[in-house]
Structure formats: structure tokens, C-alpha cells
Amino acid sequence: NAGVTQTPKFRILKIGQSMTLQCTQDMNHNYMYWYRQDPGMGLKLIYYSVGAGITDKGEVPNGYNVSRSTTEDFPLRLELAAPSQTSVYFCASRRTGSNQPQHFGDGTRLSIL
């Protein structure tokens, strides 16, 4: 079982560049999430989705975009990379239901220089 797979694992970007962080899950989970975690800090919710075609903003959506065209995939797009977006990005998914845990991917470590 692959679970939640994130690619790439590491990336260095220059200011102003754009990129897409990929997230895919093979558990048929409806709910998917994107978080960022700055060094020594907690997880901040960027965007989430409750199903294909439905996305919503979290706490820190500025500078990011998402789409959810399939149940499996939930890519995160950075359009104009800024140094403040240097962070570790985690994707997570879970089944429908309030008693369902989130399953996290291994994270993408992104540095913007």
C-alpha cells in the first residue's frame, strides 16, 4: 500500500519561479489537505478538499492554488515563489467521517533562494 505519495522530496527554487507539488493517494479517500510546516513550528492548513471538484481555503492560502480533478490527486501550485514560502509541505488524506485519522505523506522540503 503506497498510501499518500508526495513528489518531489526536495526542491530549490529561485524567487519568482513557479512549481507544482504533487500529491496522490491510493486509499480512495475523499478528504485531502495541504499543510506547511516552518522550522520548529506547527502545521498550517493551506487548502483542503472534501471531494473531487471541491476545494476550500485554509489558514494560509495566499500565494498558492490547488485543484482536485480526481479523487486520487491534489496538486499544490506556487505561482511566484517567494522566500517566505520556504517550508516543508505535507499532504494528507482521510476517509469521510469525524472519527477518521489523517494519513500524511513524507513531505516536500522546499527552499526558495
Added chain:
Amino acid sequence: QQPVQSPQAVILREGEDAVINCSSSKALYSVHWYRQKHGEAPVFLMILLKGGEQKGHEKISASFNEKKQQSSLYLTASQLSYSGTYFCGTDYNNNDMRFGAGTRLTVKP
């Protein structure tokens, strides 16, 4: 709104106990607890739903006080493997999840 965790950090000797608290100013739907080791992804520990239930996972248990909108994580007879950062996640509407800033737990021999 993010939940508030306390304390920010705890240092224990093996075998000692610890309590980590998680408070919210809004009514909670559920509380999730996760542990994260350095450089790794968070790993699920347990979920508590409305109703004041208590759950256990080996020597780690938790409670949820709905009236106080507070959850507590209890670690008894701590082991070296318990070291890591503990996060509570609060679910206000069964959709999005907000995490606390974390409690860094260090267990020393």
C-alpha cells in the same frame, strides 16, 4: 482558530509521566493527536469525539472535556521512543483541521 497547546516543551526521565493540554475557544467536533519525530511526517495516535470520552494507546491515553473545549494527552511511564513533538488537531466542522503549535517532549535515560 488554532488550538492552544501547553506546555511548549517537556523534559522527562524514562519512567516519568507527562500531561499535554490542548484548548480551543470554539466548540469542537473532534480532537486528533499526532506525534512527529524529527524530519518525519506526523503519525496518528488517537481521535476523541464529542462526549467526553477517554481513549488509550499502550501507555498513552487522552481525554476530551466538551464543556471546557479541552483535551489532554497522558503519557505514563515514558519510554525513550516517546520523544518527539506532539500535536493536537481540532476539527470544528468535520471538514478542515487546525493544529496547535506542538509540544516538544524529550525523554532522557
